[in-house]
Amino acid sequence: MDRLPDLALGNVTDLLLDAICIVDTQGNFLYISAAGERIFGYRPEEMIGRNMFNFIHPGDHDRTRNAVTEIMAGQPKPHFENRYVRKDGSTAHIMWSARWSEPHQFRIAVARDITQRKLAESRQAAIYAIADAANILGDLDRLFKRIHQVVDDLLGASDFIVAVCHPETGRLEFPYRARPEPLSPESQARISRLLAEPVIRRGESLLLGAGELRGTAAGPEDNGLAAPIKSPEGTLGALLVLRPAGQLPFGEQDRELLQFVAAQLATAMERKHMLLRLEHMARFDPLTDLPNRALFLDRLQTALKRAHREQGRLALLYLDLDKFKQVNDHYGHLAGDRLLQEVAGRLLGCVRESDTVARLGGDEFVVLLEDMAPPAAVEQVADKIRRALAAPYRLPEAVLHIRPSLGVALYPDHGGTGQELMAHADDAMYRSKKGAAR
Secondary structure (H helix, E strand, O other), X not given: OOOOOOOOHHHHHOOOOOEEEEXXXXXXXXXXXXXXXXXXXXXXXXXXXXXXXXXXXXXXHHHHHHHHHHHXXXXXXXEEEXXXXXXXXXXXXXXXXXXXXXXOOEEEEEEEEOHHHHHHHHHHHHHHHHHHHHOOOOOOHHHHHHHHHHHHHHHOOOEEEEEEEOOOOOOEEEEEEOOOOOOOHHHHHHHHHHHHHHHHHXXXXXXXXXXXXXXXXXXXXXEEEEEEEEEOOEEEEEEEEEEOOOOOOOOHHHHHXXXXXXXXXHHHHHXXXXXXXXXXXXXXXXXXXXXXXXXXXXXXXXXXXXXXXXXXXXXXXXXXXXXXXHHHHHXXXXXXXXXXXXXXXXXXXXXXXXXXXXXXXXXXXEEEEEOOOOHHHHHHXXXXXXXXXXXXXXOOOOEEOOOEEEEEEEXXXXXXXXXXXXXXXXXXXXXXXXXXXX
């Protein structure tokens, strides 16, 4: 056979899943095969004669121009990637294999739609990033910053706001915003009203067009997209992203991506809250919410190192409640628990915020007073505690009159280590108890 069957080129290229495109020196489409409609969302005749930059995503214009320059200089581009905006407004990720034809003075390229692959990669990257951030103990601010980076990579937003429902009131709070300036009370109120019904109550994502965000932190022509942070127990809050006028408005694909990120964030937030609760339980007394023995000893060691370094002084007060066992025996353990909670509150009211009040167990409490130079000042605090704890306790079960026994240890007078100070204060407390019993 000295020639191929008499088939038109279009009949062959129309069978291909990838699109074949021919572009002139000015970047105008001369030819697009039938697969172009599936990839770009436009019929070939709607694109032929128009410049390719009318369809390329604005964020990829510069890098595409650079690639075109290299191709026209004779350097083939077998794996160049950029984004196109489809007719419906969605984004198509395209991988190109392109070369320049000098005799014909045009570029010929094959376009492959890799949108689903890019979305899968982005989602997988988001899972890894969020899971990695969720493993960092501490406050949620670091987690929100990492989520902001993920959202910026996926959606290219100009602003990113996290709204969280207060666990008791249900009102929205705004712990994180991408921009440095905080939201004004008016902006918070407006955003709360926009998100309340569709996002928080119904758990639906929300596209916000130009004008709907007036009165918030957005510009008058900004577009917005919000997605609920949902857990099995309910909606934890919402993510809100903004794009300024001049950029493409958010579309359905963006909505799905933000919903996916919000779902991953919900899981991370629940896990972080659980870890923080476990950490709190390990370091605080569950009944009084005061530091427990382990946390107190840590703080004592830190205070001693600081006092030694700065040649300062500190005081340790060790106390328990006289005849506390009789309260449990006569009125029950619930009454005893209420009494201990009341004692904890009164102790906190007797000291400074910089001081530490801890419950060691049972009816034993300790108070760490830092930067207390004269012993007379320590004795004033001790007297204040004695008077506060000796006042009547009006519990549902009875009005109780309980007195404390209290011992004091001073650093460095009574010891240079935590163990020495604890032992001295404990001995002083028991001497006080025996003296009161006589």
